[in-house]
Amino acid sequence: MENSGTGESGHDAAGTTGKPTVCFLGPVASYTHQATLDTFPEDKFDLIPVETIKDIFTTTQSGRADYGVVPFENSSNGSVVFTLDQFADRAAEFPDLSVCAEAYLDVHHCLLGHCGGSAIPKGGQRSIGRNLSHIKRIYSHPQAFGQCVKFLRTHLRGVETIDVSSTSRAAELALADKTGESAAVSSRAAAKLLGLEILAGNIEDRDDNTTRFFVLRRGGSTSDSKDPEWLEERRRKRRREAIALSFTRILPQKRRADAETEAEDQDEPKAPAYSHAKSLASFTVPHRHPGALADVLDCFRRARLNLTSINSRPSLAAPFQYVFFVEFEGHRSDDPEGRVRDVLQDVARVASSSRWLGSWESMR
Ligand SMILES: O=C(O)C(=O)C[C@]1(C(=O)O)C=C[C@@H](O)C=C1
The missing domain is CATH 3.30.70.260 (ACT domain)
Structure with missing residues (x-):
């Protein structure tokens, strides 16, 4: 059952470009897509959007993708239960999957919708650019709703909220409603991609709102499995950064500069046990x-x-x-x-x- 190789098929699972493939919670411009792009640059990997978190597990388990990226927990709203439910693997559907990497993403939500009027708010402080009284329903992923409780309670109390599979799907639904009565809690990336207006920016409860993602792969479950090159490189880079950071904390300026150079010169920087x-x-x-x-x-x-x-x-x-x-x-x-x-x-x-x-x- 176990795949003891690199976990990469060496050719594209969709049969097109020959790059390793990575599936993520789509459609494009979801936060999972943004975390995926940070870890898997598009010049080296083919990215495949799928509809649900369960689809990420099934697509990776079946080999149709070499890797899958799933949200795991959020700093203000806690665990992503949809992901934990798949890890519970109650029907023994994912015997070969394991986590091989993590990624963090700063998450800043916006209220997206249709409306004429004032200019699009820029980044930074929370900004409400419009009158919101025309909004009758709001779509989003339940995790995102849970991260914007104060804003929704203050500015959209009593408005119907509808759970959908991702924040980018929510943006598509808001776009499709030509009455303008639908809005979405979603990202700036989704607003840009779809041409939706940002009715309010930075609506998350906390400025430090961060989501942690896991990268899944098949195999890797024997202790002698060899890691693929991108993972080895990521590990070496992270160790160099960690060593440089610890020098920054403890050493005076001159010795720190020498030590950082030394860490960069190491082929295999040593990490704490x-x-x-x-x-x-x-x-x-x-x-x-x-x-x-x-x-x-x-x-x-x-x-x-x-x-x-x-x-x-x-x-x-x-x-x-x-x-x-x-x-x-x-x-x-x-x-x-x-x-x-x-x-x-x-x-x-x-x-x-x-x-x-x-x-x-x-x-x-
Ligand atoms: O809906 C999205 O855009 C996602 O990628 C999912 C998800 C999550 O499940 O945590 C990812 C990051 C944010 O915390 C909100 C939603």
């Missing part, structure tokens, strides 16, 4: 066994591996039973003291079921 990378695992525990969850978490304490997030979703095996997800510091194939290997074995022993879901270089 465990904190440079993260891994994701899922597990279930016996529902009626007191302390079963604590027993699993204790495996991480014993292995001295820092847990960085914990999530759960209904297992759907029976009401109120859960699949748990833990993220922890450490990489399965860069594990000098064998701590990641040991913890995964330990969890497998204590939990009812468990699965490693990927390891990657931390980008923050």
Whole structure:
């Protein structure tokens, strides 16, 4: 089942250009598309929009794309449950998928729609360029609605909100309504692409609104799998940046300049043993066994591996039973003291079921 190679087909899954392919939540100009472009430049990869987050998993699992990019969590609105539900893999549809990289994107939402009148607001502070009283419905992705609660409550209280598959799909729907009564919570990129007006800019609840994305690939699940070149290069670049940053924090000016040059000269910059990378695992525990969850978490304490997030979703095996997800510091194939290997074995022993879901270089 496992693909131990690079994870790249070497030819385009759609059969056109020969570049590796990457699928993302479409249509184009979604935030996932923007995060995908940051990681996979279009001169080296073919990008394929798909309709839902589940489609990203199925398209990558089937090999129709070499990689898939999914939103995982937002700094103000929390986990993306649609993604966790696919990682729960209740029907065992995605046995070969694992996370191989992460990406962060600053997310600034706009209210897009039709309307004549004043000029398009520029970036920066929140700006409301128009009277919004003509708006009868607003389309968006539920995650985006959850990031703009204050604006919607203050300026569009009582207006119907309609969940759709992405913010760029929402923009298409607002465009299609020629009455002008529909608007979308979406991005500046979508406004530009579709020619929609920005009725209000920077409407997110917090200025520091950020979404973290995961890159999925097939294979990579054996510890000896070789990483593709783009991933190796990303890892080396990130390590150089991290080393340079730590010098900036601790060294006086002159020594810092020397040290940065030294870090840049290293072919394989050294990273701290465990904190440079993260891994994701899922597990279930016996529902009626007191302390079963604590027993699993204790495996991480014993292995001295820092847990960085914990999530759960209904297992759907029976009401109120859960699949748990833990993220922890450490990489399965860069594990000098064998701590990641040991913890995964330990969890497998204590939990009812468990699965490693990927390891990657931390980008923050
Ligand atoms: O709808 C989009 O544009 C997406 O890419 C999805 C998504 C998400 O699910 O978190 C991505 C980033 C933002 O947090 C809002 C929506």
